[in-house]
Amino acid sequence: MKLSHLKVGETGTIVAFTDLDLSVKLMEMGCLPGEVVEVERFAPLGDPMAIRVAGYQLCLRKSEADVIIIQ
Amino acid sequence: MDIKVALVGNPNTGKSTLFNRLTGLNQKIGNFPGITVDKKTGFSRLDSHKEAEIIDLPGTYSLYPKSKDESIVFQVLADKKNSSHPDVIVLVTDSSNLKRNMLLYSQVADLGIPMVLALNMVDVAAKQGIEVNVDRLAEKLGIQVVSISARNNIGIDQLKQAIANTNKIATQNLEVDVNFLAPAAINAIKRHINADNDYYALQVLHQHEHLTFFSDQQQEEIEEIEQSHGFESAKVQAAETIARYKHLSTILSDVVVDKGTAKKFSFSDKLDGILTHKIWGFAIFLLILFIIFNAIFAWSSYPMDLIESTFGWLTALGHEHLPAGMLTDLLLDGVIAGLGGIFVFIPQIAILFAFISILEDTGYMARVTFMMDKIMSKVGLNGKSVVPMIGGLACAVPSIMAARNIENWKDRMITIMVTPLISCSARLPVYILIISLIVPQETVFGIFSKQGLALMIMYLVGVVAAVAVAWVMKVIIKTKERSYFIMELPIYRMPRWKNVLFTMYEKSKTFVFEAGKVIIAISIILWVMASFGPGNRFEKIDQKYATALADTTQNTTHIETLVATEKLENSYVGILGHFIEPAIRPLGYDWKIGIGLITSFAAREAFVGTMATIYSVDGGDEDSATIRERMAASVNNKTGLPVYTFATGISLMLFYAFAMQCMSTVAIVYRETKGWKWPVIQLVYMTAMAYVAALVAYQLLR
Numbered sequence: 001m002k003l004s005h006l007k008v009g010e011t012g013t014i015v016a017f018t019d020l021d022l023s024v025k026l027m028e029m030g031c032l033p034g035e036v037v038e039v040e041r042f043a044p045l046g047d048p049m050a051i052r053v054a055g056y057q058l059c060l061r062k063s064e065a066d067v068i069i070i071q
Numbered sequence: 072m073d074i075k076v077a078l079v080g081n082p083n084t085g086k087s088t089l090f091n092r093l094t095g096l097n098q099k100i101g102n103f104p105g106i107t108v109d110k111k112t113g114f115s116r117l118d119s120h121k122e123a124e125i126i127d128l129p130g131t132y133s134l135y136p137k138s139k140d141e142s143i144v145f146q147v148l149a150d151k152k153n154s155s156h157p158d159v160i161v162l163v164t165d166s167s168n169l170k171r172n173m174l175l176y177s178q179v180a181d182l183g184i185p186m187v188l189a190l191n192m193v194d195v196a197a198k199q200g201i202e203v204n205v206d207r208l209a210e211k212l213g214i215q216v217v218s219i220s221a222r223n224n225i226g227i228d229q230l231k232q233a234i235a236n237t238n239k240i241a242t243q244n245l246e247v248d249v250n251f252l253a254p255a256a257i258n259a260i261k262r263h264i265n266a267d268n269d270y271y272a273l274q275v276l277h278q279h280e281h282l283t284f285f286s287d288q289q290q291e292e293i294e295e296i297e298q299s300h301g302f303e304s305a306k307v308q309a310a311e312t313i314a315r316y317k318h319l320s321t322i323l324s325d326v327v328v329d330k331g332t333a334k335k336f337s338f339s340d341k342l343d344g345i346l347t348h349k350i351w352g353f354a355i356f357l358l359i360l361f362i363i364f365n366a367i368f369a370w371s372s373y374p375m376d377l378i379e380s381t382f383g384w385l386t387a388l389g390h391e392h393l394p395a396g397m398l399t400d401l402l403l404d405g406v407i408a409g410l411g412g413i414f415v416f417i418p419q420i421a422i423l424f425a426f427i428s429i430l431e432d433t434g435y436m437a438r439v440t441f442m443m444d445k446i447m448s449k450v451g452l453n454g455k456s457v458v459p460m461i462g463g464l465a466c467a468v469p470s471i472m473a474a475r476n477i478e479n480w481k482d483r484m485i486t487i488m489v490t491p492l493i494s495c496s497a498r499l500p501v502y503i504l505i506i507s508l509i510v511p512q513e514t515v516f517g518i519f520s521k522q523g524l525a526l527m528i529m530y531l532v533g534v535v536a537a538v539a540v541a542w543v544m545k546v547i548i549k550t551k552e553r554s555y556f557i558m559e560l561p562i563y564r565m566p567r568w569k570n571v572l573f574t575m576y577e578k579s580k581t582f583v584f585e586a587g588k589v590i591i592a593i594s595i596i597l598w599v600m601a602s603f604g605p606g607n608r609f610e611k612i613d614q615k616y617a618t619a620l621a622d623t624t625q626n627t628t629h630i631e632t633l634v635a636t637e638k639l640e641n642s643y644v645g646i647l648g649h650f651i652e653p654a655i656r657p658l659g660y661d662w663k664i665g666i667g668l669i670t671s672f673a674a675r676e677a678f679v680g681t682m683a684t685i686y687s688v689d690g691g692d693e694d695s696a697t698i699r700e701r702m703a704a705s706v707n708n709k710t711g712l713p714v715y716t717f718a719t720g721i722s723l724m725l726f727y728a729f730a731m732q733c734m735s736t737v738a739i740v741y742r743e744t745k746g747w748k749w750p751v752i753q754l755v756y757m758t759a760m761a762y763v764a765a766l767v768a769y770q771l772l773r
Contacts, residue, residue, distance in 0.1 A: 020305045025557055027312045028133045030171040040340070044349040045445040048556055056168045057339075057560040059441050064557060
């Protein structure tokens with residue numbers, strides 16, 4: 001399942017990425033395989049989204065959240 | 072100066088606040104990722120014998136740069152010959168979010184430069200129930216670790232002492248032996264550039280293209296090593312990041328104790344619930360924009376009037392007391408007038424940056440970006456383009472300076488390119504004059520003034536044009552850089568008022584010194600062109616009126632105005648006005664308007680003053696009712712028809728809406744893009760657009 005498909009308040013564990021370049025950026029920001037993420041909110045217009053990861057709030061576009069596979 | 076110290080750390084870790092604490096030299100600070108753009112240096116007395124030069128490097132999440140600013144970090148740390156290359160690195164981290172912050176530590180540590188680790192925001196972390204065992208961490212890392220709070224001045228002396236005590240030889244334990252990632256390529260590079268550090272060699276393989284200290288030949292050879300060993304940059308980087316985090320987990324496992332995860336973000340969360348709410352979020356944002364707009368528009372008018380009248384008074388005083396002559400005129404009407412034109416922007420710049428600094432400091436700006444990104448990214452802009460665009464309603468100059476917060480190069484360039492299309496306050500006097508000429512003072516449905524509606528339409532035209540041009544540029548400008556929007560949303564905090572004041576001061580200073588040079592130069596050129604004419608034309612005019620002026624029994628004010636009018640017509644500017652008349656006639660303009668267009672380049676509002684001179688209005692541009700009457704009465708001497716018809720008026724307003732008639736903007740774009748390429752492109756496209764729009768409007772409405 002993709003991270004972008006989660007609803008607000010739902011959590012998931014990162015298992016893989018589908019884009020190598022983006023995965024590097026995301027991992028630097030603490031989105032590592034095995035890390036638990038929680039969807040905090042979507043922007044008023046539905047995109048981007050804010051997630052809680054590694055103890056802080058990160059925002060990213062849905063297209064970027066699409067490359068994160070979660071369980 | 073005994074040692075050089077570089078501050079390195081993630082954005083939002085309070086690195087800049089620490090820099091201020093250490094050096095006492097204030098600078099721009101924000102809660103917004105990537106605020107420290109320029110290289111900032113200062114001096115700090117560590118103890119009674121040692122003084123250090125402190126360098127504040129741009130905030131970055133890793134040594135792999137995502138933007139130009141970030142690439143400076145590795146450049147400085149890697150190049151021993153770089154003038155900023157540090158003897159000691161102070162790595163600043165946010166204690167409340169140590170794991171992510173330590174990734175950068177792990178990378179920097181492996182470069183083998185002596186280090187001190189500063190755990191900042193210990194008070195914030197403690198409130199959140201996070202405790203860090205400093206001694207155990209120091210032991211595990213092999214370096215001095217100091218816990219500090221830069222904001223509340225805790226632990227700064229200990230940090231200074233630690234810097235003073237740092238060994239000349241790096242003591243930190245190797246974090247990750249990266250050699251396994253690409254052994255053959257790393258060893259080949261090490262041999263080739265004569266380096267002994269594996270991680271340095273690996274970084275060179277990754278980003279040698281961005282490093283300026285290798286010669287072209289070296290670059291080629293490094294590239295060849297990269298190719299021949301089949302070095303896959305992204306894959307290796309991913310493996311490295313995972314290895315580093317794995318190692319950090321083991322280091323931090325018994326160092327960080329987290330007691331209360333549940334309620335630590337409740338305040339920020341509640342605030343986010345309101346501030347990014349579907350309805351309230353936008354309503355509050357609009358309200359804040361309105362306050363900012365109103366402040367720049369209304370509050371600044373008092374100091375601006377004061378500055379204008381002061382410079383006017385200085386000029387008058389000078390003319391009274393200095394010996395009359397060309398040099399005096401150059402000084403007063405060229406230089407002083409130019410300086411006045413620069414200083415008049417200071418109130419608007421200071422007010423806009425006061426607001427920006429508060430919004431960034433509190434963390435609200437990141438939320439604005441978050442809310443607006445979807446709309447803005449559709450037309451090639453970025454959530455962060457909102458503030459420059461809104462500021463553009465007041466003045467493009469501070470707004471273009473504010474575009475620095477946009478990390479993505481392409482998004483930033485597009486923002487800079489389109490911001491001057493938003494109708495700024497300098498266009499207002501021109502709009503008002505022309506609207507009063509061509510739009511009757513009537514109301515629609517009994518309540519809406521037609522003139523007010525016309526003014527609003529002019530503002531909308533500017534916004535629509537900006538959006539359209541942004542979209543076109545999005546398609547045209549090619550870049551390898553991908554547009555990311557992976558950004559930290561920092562927690563909400565109180566603004567630091569001292570920094571707000573300093574930002575106001577610093578931004579004004581930057582503008583005066585950087586853009587000021589270009590503005591002064593153009594002012595002088597314009598002055599020369601308006602004050603001199605070819606041959607003896609001016610003398611003839613003086614002779615013609617000499618007897619009338621000598622008559623002391625009559626009031627000579629009107630004669631003087633006539634002299635000024637005739638001189639302006641015969642000056643180089645006047646001749647240029649006549650010269651461009653064939654080009655602007657299809658737009659519905661005569662040579663008089665031509666002169667106005669040329670002098671408007673100093674500042675758009677100069678149009679009104681120039682019209683006053685051309686139409687020989689006594690008492691300068693104060694008397695706009697008189698200008699209006701004379702302009703309305705003026706007829707084309709060839710056709711005998713009125714000059715200021717509806718078609719000409721619309722054409723002229725469209726010209727002013729689109730044309731880049733502002734040397735201050737040209738100067739600031741030159742400064743911000745560090746070259747003439749972008750300001751020239753902007754000047755050309757805006758002038759072309761203005762010409763075409765005015766031409767089409769005039770020909771259709773005629």
